[in-house]
Amino acid sequence: MATRMDGRQLAGEIELRLQATIAERLAAVGRPPGLAVLRVGDDPASGVYVANKEKACARVGITSLGAHLDAGSSATEVLAAVQQLNADTACDGILLQLPLPAGLDEGPLLLAIDPEKDADGLHTLNLGRLLKGEPGPRSCTPAGVMALLARHGVALSGQRAVVVGRSILVGQPMALMLQAADATVSVAHSRTPVLAALTRQADLLVVAAGRPRMIGSEHVKPGAVVIDVGIHRTESGLCGDVRFEEVEPIASAISPVPGGVGPMTVTMLLVNTVVAWCRRAGVAHDLGDLVP
Numbered sequence: 426m427a428t429r430m431d432g433r434q435l436a437g438e439i440e441l442r443l444q445a446t447i448a449e450r451l452a453a454v455g456r457p458p459g460l461a462v463l464r465v466g467d468d469p470a471s472g473v474y475v476a477n478k479e480k481a482c483a484r485v486g487i488t489s490l491g492a493h494l495d496a497g498s499s500a501t502e503v504l505a506a507v508q509q510l511n512a513d514t515a516c517d518g519i520l521l522q523l524p525l526p527a528g529l530d531e532g533p534l535l536l537a538i539d540p541e542k543d544a545d546g547l548h549t550l551n552l553g554r555l556l557k558g559e560p561g562p563r564s565c566t567p568a569g570v571m572a573l574l575a576r577h578g579v580a581l582s583g584q585r586a587v588v589v590g591r592s593i594l595v596g597q598p599m600a601l602m603l604q605a606a607d608a609t610v611s612v613a614h615s616r617t618p619v620l621a622a623l624t625r626q627a628d629l630l631v632v633a634a635g636r637p638r639m640i641g642s643e644h645v646k647p648g649a650v651v652i653d654v655g656i657h658r659t660e661s662g663l664c665g666d667v668r669f670e671e672v673e674p675i676a677s678a679i680s681p682v683p684g685g686v687g688p689m690t691v692t693m694l695l696v697n698t699v700v701a702w703c704r705r706a707g708v709a710h711d712l713g714d715l716v717p
């Protein structure tokens with residue numbers, strides 16, 4: 426039976442570290458870190474995630490500066506909100522909650538965020554920094570996966586990894602991070618022929634396909650490590666992209682949904698914010714094992 430990779434527990438441990446990091450530097454910086462989560466519209470799942478982020482901020486001592494714009498907001502109005510946060514000296518991190526309502530293009534809005542306040546690591550400059558192996562904020566979900574793998578002692582060098590999904594939010598940065606850790610990485614997507622033939626070669630399988638329960642035992646090599654990034658609300662509750670009950674008996678380790686990658690996404694957002702707070706104040710941080 427596989428080891429369950431408990432993201433809630435690791436997230437809780439990292440939160441304790443963040444609390445201490447903030448408390449020890451508060452006098453030197455002169456104000457607490459500030460994170461703005463910008464939500465546009467009323468996507469119900471986004472409401473849950475934004476609430477989780479704000480609660481997590483409160484637990485560690487980060488001030489939430491978020492704004493909620495209505496679904497009919499124009500690109501100009503969202504841009505104005507981003508620019509106001511860029512100029513706000515009490516704001517260290519900005520995140521534009523995705524997805525945006527239909528009709529709003531996320532591309533130019535993400536580009537408008539000050540790259541040094543880009544708590545989500547999705548600005549083109551920061552994606553370029555990841556590509557080149559330079560320091561900078563990293564996308565939270567793949568960074569959370571890397572922290573979960575490290576916690577469970579999963580060696581990556583020389584391993585064969587398959588990432589299912591090629592989104593800018595998860596799949597692409599995940600592949601780059603695994604390559605930087607010396608894994609040999611393949612990226613599968615909706616046009617990949619005979620998906621199972623590829624995924625069965627993986628020592629590490631990361632599934633970020635956005636399709637409920639699409640990966641089953643036929644896709645997994647016995648003994649593989651399986652990370653489920655998916656999260657879906659169904660009539661029978663939350664589920665991931667992986668059929669957990671089928672895969673758990675054959676994997677060596679697996680992340681559950683809920684309680685796996687989701688809480689790590691939130692925690693890495695806090696980490697990026699605290700690191701930006703320290704950098705902006707010219708104060709050293711102690712989170713170097715979590716960020717490049």
Ligand SMILES: Nc1nc2c(c(=O)[nH]1)N[C@@H](CN(C=O)c1ccc(C(=O)N[C@@H](CCC(=O)O)C(=O)O)cc1)CN2
Nearest residue numbers: 473474477521522523524545565683684685687688690
């Ligand atoms: N700007 C961004 N938008 C979105 C991101 C992102 O990283 N940046 N990722 C996803 C959603 N997401 C973060 O915003 C997210 C997903 C899941 C969780 C989480 O805590 N999941 C819990 C279950 C929570 C529940 O639904 O009850 C778990 O898996 O245990 C937090 C954040 C899309 N948008």
